[in-house]
Amino acid sequence: MVDIWSGLAQAFWLVITLDAELVEIALRSLQVTLSALVIASLIALPLAALLAVRRFRLRRTVIALLNALMGLPPVVVGLIVYVFLSRSGPFGVLGLLFTPTAMIIAQVIIIVPLIASVAHQSIRDLWQEYHDLLISMNVTQGQKIRTLLWDSRRALLTASLAGFGRAIGEVGAIMIVGGNIDHATRVLTTAIALETGKGNFALALALGFVLIGLAIAVNLAIHALGQTEREGRW
Amino acid sequence: MQLFPVRLTDARATRRGKTLVGPVDLVLGGQGTTVVIGPNGAGKTTFLRMLHGTARLGSGRIDWHCGTEEARHHQCFVFQQPVMLRRTVLQNLVYPLRLRGVARAEAEARARDWAAKVGLSEMLDRQAPVLSGGERQKLALARAMITAPQLLFLDEPCASLDGRAMREIEEHLQEARAAGMRLILSTHDMGQARRLADEVLFLLHGKVHEHAPAEHFFTHPATAQARAFLNGDIVE
Ligand SMILES: Nc1ncnc2c1ncn2[C@@H]1O[C@H](COP(=O)(O)OP(=O)(O)O)[C@@H](O)[C@H]1O
């Protein structure tokens, strides 16, 4: 219990003094995860829409695969990305191992199935609702997808936020591909793992509280954005 | 652009190999209102969809005067249970215009006009899915008419409405007809059929049992089944 209180106190202290190292680590966490989120959403949302409205031969297989990949252990993802990016691997020449880019790649792979699966379900439900109307209105494939994405945007936001939550709290994969290098690839979760290992529970807890605060802040900020939009014309 | 006459030749709507409607051989002319009547399950909805092109044509052909592709762009369909886009009333009205490339400002102006016409001006910013049944039906009607289609299908447009809402809808339909819009609607309300029909299609067991001018059908139905149906008897 003492650790928790001193962790809270230390977190409070680190935050209000804007501890340079903490700020650096927290910003890197945000940068890596937000980049991964944007890239993953750009892949997952159109994919989800396509899976909902197009009947192609491998559709069921792709959906089953996505659902299966949702449960993929991050450590395994990290390992595979490591093998691909390591010097002797197929993408070794790019020299991406132990860089934030490698961490972004791993996170994208981890959250694309999650975002796509959740988004696919809501778009599919909406498509069932809209089907007769849109077919009757003779919409093009592009108009159809744009309509479905736009009208299910709140559910898509929720899907993306779920992906964000999973990515920012992830430690196994980015530890492997990032290496937790000071001033290069250290982020909140890997720093927590490191401090815990060293027995610095209070500092680890402090970092943990900052991580939670960050996750909540991003969620609230994005919801606030959605709110202002709701009062608008659309 | 001339949609009519439309000729159905041995047309059959099928689903999983089963014939739901047909075979139908029929020519529909270019004027007035066609009312499709018949007991539940007779195939009214399927017949309208088949003509509109959203029910699978299992066999036979439907030949519009201007060709099927072209005809599709000049017709709208109002469903028995209107589909509301999860948007405001205003944006529901704007939607079909934007699909056709009408500029936003112009589309909104026309949407406001139509909202006023059907009495929805007060609720332009309301979310469409929370409207009452009558309001939805009026919105669906306005959303269909806003593109000024040459042909409008309506599937039991007043099935769940009270007298006043029904009268309002019928007034809009009469007005559209007077302006030259071709209407094809189904109903199980014989009063409505009498008020609106120029010609009647009586459907039974998926077949067109009678096709006659309204005054003729209502005074001298040709078949015993039609007579029974008009009397409110159970038709086997
Ligand atoms: N999607 C469908 N699948 C299978 N059968 C259907 C479907 N839609 C309609 N039917 C059948 O086709 C027949 C005609 O239905 P419908 O056109 O809805 O009649 P109505 O509108 O006159 O009540 C009915 O026997 C109905 O059960």
Ligand SMILES: [Mg+2]
């Ligand atoms: Mg019906």
